[in-house]
Amino acid sequence: MWWLSLGISCVVVVALRGQILPQFGAERIGIATVMGLKLLGGAREAALMQATAALSERAAPWLNPALAAEQRGRYAAGAVSQRFVAEIWFHAAYISYRSWDAGTFSLLLSGLVAPPIEETTEFRPYGTGRQFYFGHWTAAIAYAHRFTEQFAAGVALRYVQERWAEATVRGVVWDAGTLYWTGIGSVRFAVAVSHFGLPFHATGILPVIQQPMYTEGQRADFREFAPPTTFRIGIAGEVLHDDSQRWTWALSLEHPSDNAESYAVASEYAMRFSPAFPAELLLRAGLRARAAEWWGAGVGLQLPLAPITLQLDYALSTRFPLGLIHRIGCSIESL
Numbered sequence: 001m002w003w004l005s006l007g008i009s010c011v012v013v014v015a016l017r018g019q020i021l022p023q024f025g026a027e028r029i030g031i032a033t034v035m036g037l038k039l040l041g042g043a044r045e046a047a048l049m050q051a052t053a054a055l056s057e058r059a060a061p062w063l064n065p066a067l068a069a070e071q072r073g074r075y076a077a078g079a080v081s082q083r084f085v086a087e088i089w090f091h092a093a094y095i096s097y098r099s100w101d102a103g104t105f106s107l108l109l110s111g112l113v114a115p116p117i118e119e120t121t122e123f124r125p126y127g128t129g130r131q132f133y134f135g136h137w138t139a140a141i142a143y144a145h146r147f148t149e150q151f152a153a154g155v156a157l158r159y160v161q162e163r164w165a166e167a168t169v170r171g172v173v174w175d176a177g178t179l180y181w182t183g184i185g186s187v188r189f190a191v192a193v194s195h196f197g198l199p200f201h202a203t204g205i206l207p208v209i210q211q212p213m214y215t216e217g218q219r220a221d222f223r224e225f226a227p228p229t230t231f232r233i234g235i236a237g238e239v240l241h242d243d244s245q246r247w248t249w250a251l252s253l254e255h256p257s258d259n260a261e262s263y264a265v266a267s268e269y270a271m272r273f274s275p276a277f278p279a280e281l282l283l284r285a286g287l288r289a290r291a292a293e294w295w296g297a298g299v300g301l302q303l304p305l306a307p308i309t310l311q312l313d314y315a316l317s318t319r320f321p322l323g324l325i326h327r328i329g330c331s332i333e334s335l
Contacts, residue, residue, distance in 0.1 A: 032258035033225035036136030043313035043329030047298025048266035049286030053234030054190035064177035065154030068144035078331030112136035132165035167204035173197035
């Protein structure tokens, strides 16, 4: 299936040509919008610093839609919650179904919610008596297919809506990814692009204060901004893999359209308790260079509870200037 791999690579290159490649090394901060899209991922991805583009995840195509083709059971589902400062929460969930023809369909939902924010101005620093709201929601449908024993590909179509007070942004972006088993031991290689689409334009009317009479006017002349497209290359493999333990390593390059490139290295160690009780304890850690969120660590527990496998995950990381971030995840997959 070399022709399919070549065709997908050409599509990715053409799609990225105008939005990413000419801007290598340039200052790009502030040129994209809908930043909530960057929060997609589970607790396992957070502990491994998102170096998981080539790591099999139980049907959760957060960073690479092609990974859903690695799902072994017929059904799978999962959820993750992430807590920031000031009672800001991010929640995400997915459900997937693997058909008989080695194809996997997934539905993903996510939301970033914040408590009401008191409005203040230069002339009313203690509040105007009004409150405004912020919210970010996405819904995506994804499909992944294993074409051969060594090659899988996937795509996802994502609807995005974000609200800032009276202004609302709506649009559609898509993801695409590939996963290739090289045949060199357990080494696999992945390429993915996330959140590619047309520029977003806000709609709505915002009150503004006009000088010098301090009267309120209205404006709706919002600028267009591109979505935060991200290009990822990942490679992963096992150092040890037997009936009692598994030690996995992963490397990744992440190139966002609105920031500098970053590089990550991560490792996951899984220890099986016993053949009679094949539960696994998973320890994870990762580092990412040239990124605000530069280290992460976590622990997981995988429990075979017929007819399902239950996995519980926890991750702790730090992000400047938010400080420590806690993530809790849960997933199940049919045996």
